[in-house]
Amino acid sequence: MKIxxxxxxxxxxxxxxxxxxxxxxxxxxxxxxxxxxxxKEAFTAKxxxxxxxxxxxxxxxxxxxxxxxxxxDIAENGAVVPVTVSTSMAGVxxxxxxxxxxxxxxIANFNLKEGAEGFVSTRIKMGKSGDVVAVVKxxxxxxxxxxxxxxxxxxxxx
Amino acid sequence: MASKSxxxxxxxxxxxxxxxxxxxxxxxxxxxxxxxxxxxxxxFIQGVTCTSxxxxxxxxxxxxxxxxxxxxxxxxxxxxxxxxxxxxWVDNKGNTESATVKVQ
Numbered sequence: 578m579k580i581x582x583x584x585x586x587x588x589x590x591x592x593x594x595x596x597x598x599x600x601x602x603x604x605x606x607x608x609x610x611x612x613x614x615x616x617k618e619a620f621t622a623k624x625x626x627x628x629x630x631x632x633x634x635x636x637x638x639x640x641x642x643x644x645x646x647x648x649x650d651i652a653e654n655g656a657v658v659p660v661t662v663s664t665s666m667a668g669v670x671x672x673x674x675x676x677x678x679x680x681x682x683x684i685a686n687f688n689l690k691e692g693a694e695g696f697v698s699t700r701i702k703m704g705k706s707g708d709v710v711a712v713v714k715x716x717x718x719x720x721x722x723x724x725x726x727x728x729x730x731x732x733x734x735x
Numbered sequence: 736m737a738s739k740s741x742x743x744x745x746x747x748x749x750x751x752x753x754x755x756x757x758x759x760x761x762x763x764x765x766x767x768x769x770x771x772x773x774x775x776x777x778x779f780i781q782g783v784t785c786t787s788x789x790x791x792x793x794x795x796x797x798x799x800x801x802x803x804x805x806x807x808x809x810x811x812x813x814x815x816x817x818x819x820x821x822x823x824w825v826d827n828k829g830n831t832e833s834a835t836v837k838v839q
Contacts (some may be wrong), residue, residue, distance in 0.1 A: 615781045620798045632796075657802045676800065680766065684800035690791045691813070694751065697793075698808035702764070702800050 619683050625675055625710060628683040629719070632673060638712050638719035641666075646711050646724040647698075655703040655728040662711040664695035670714045672697050677723070678707030703728045741834035745820045752838055754785065755808045756822050764799030780805060780824045787811075787820050787838075814838050 619631035630636040647661040662672050672695070673686040679702070687697045695713065703709075708723040743756040758780065765777025779799040785792045792811050814820075816838055823833035 615796055620796070659806075661808075679800055681798055681800065683798060685795055685797045687793060687795045687809070689793055689809075692790075692811040693792050694810040694812065696808075696810045697795075698806070700802040700806050702802055 616686070619686070620681060622683060623681065625677060625682050628675065628681075629673075629712060632683065632686050633671070633712065633714055633719055635719055638721035641713070641720035641722055644711055644713055644720060644722035646709060646722055648709050648724050648726050650725075651727045651729065652703060653729050655705070655730055657700050658703050658709075658726060658728070659698070659700050660709055660711075661698040662696070662713075664713050664715070664720075666695055666713060666715040666720070668716045669693075669695040670717075672714075673712040674699070674701060675710045675712070676701060676703045676707060677710055679704050682710075740832050741822060741824075743820070743822050743834050743836045745814075745836050745838045747814065747816055747838050750812055751810050752812070752814045752820075753808065753810050754820060754822075756806070756834075758805045758807075758824055758832070760803070760805060760824075760826065762799055762801055762803045762805060766799075778826060778828060780826045783807065783822065783824045785809070785820065785822050787814060787818055792820075 616632050619628050622628035622631055626636040643666050644664045648658060652658045660674055662674060669689050671686055671688045674684045675682040676684055684701045703726060706727045708725050710721055710723045712719055712721045740759040741756060745752050745754045760780050761778050763775050763778040767775045769775055777799060780797050783795040793809050818838045819835050820838055821833060821835045825831040
C-alpha cells in the first residue's frame with residue numbers, strides 16, 4: 578500500500594459525497610435507518626470537543642479509571658492499530674473511539690443495546706502519534722480515558 | 736444469507752456471547768491520493784448493525800478511520816445457543832452486506 582505523506586490536506590468535500598439517495602433507492606434492508614442517522618457533523622468535526630458535542634450532546638467528559646483501553650504503546654503501522662475498550666460500568670449506552678491527532682478524530686461510535694456488555698474491539702487508523710481516547714456514555718453521563726500510542730508510519734493517507 | 740465478504744463467529748461462554756467479525760472493505764478515507772496524484776474517493780462503511788431476531792444488540796457509526804477490512808468484536812448477554820445473529824453493514828455508497836451466524 579502506498580502511503581502519501583500529504584495526509585494533512587483534508588478534503589472538505591469528502592463526506593459530502595455520501596449517497597443517501599442511492600442508498601434508499603437500492604432497497605436496503607434494515608440499515609437504511611442507520612445510514613440516515615449517520616452523524617455527519619460528528620464525523621467532520623476537527624477536534625474532540627466538537628465531535629463529542631455532536632455525537633454525545635456534551636463537549637466534556639469526566640476522566641475515569643473504570644475504562645480500560647488496550648492498544649499498543651508503539652504501532653508500527655498506523656493503518657492498523659488494534660484497540661479494545663472495555664469498562665465495568667453499569668448501564669453503558671455507547672462507546673466512542675477517537676484518535677486525538679487524526680484529521681477527523683472521531684473514528685467510531687458504538688451504541689450498545691439490549692444485553693450488550695461494555696466491550697468493543699476493532700482496528701483503527703492513526704495518522705500520527707497521539708492519544709487514543711475512549712468516551713463511554715453510561716447512565717446519561719460521559720466518562721473518558723486515553724492512552725498514548727506512538728505511530729511509526731502514519732495510516733490516514735493524504 | 737451467508738456472505739463471503741463477512742466472516743462472523745458468535746461463541747457462548749457461560750452466559751456471555753462473544754462476537755468476532757471480519758468484513759472485507761476498502762475503507763478509503765477520501766484523503767489518500769493515487770500514484771497520479773488524484774484523490775481516491777471516499778468509500779467506507781458508515782453503519783454496522785447487529786441484531787438477534789428482532790432485537791438490536793449493537794449499532795455502530797464509523798468513519799474512514801477504521802482500518803481496511805474492518806474487524807469488530809463485542810460481547811452480549813441474554814442469548815441461548817442456536818440463536819441467530821445477523822450483522823449488516825452499509826457504506827457511504829449505499830452498498831450493503833449482511834451475514835447471519837448461529838450462536839455456538
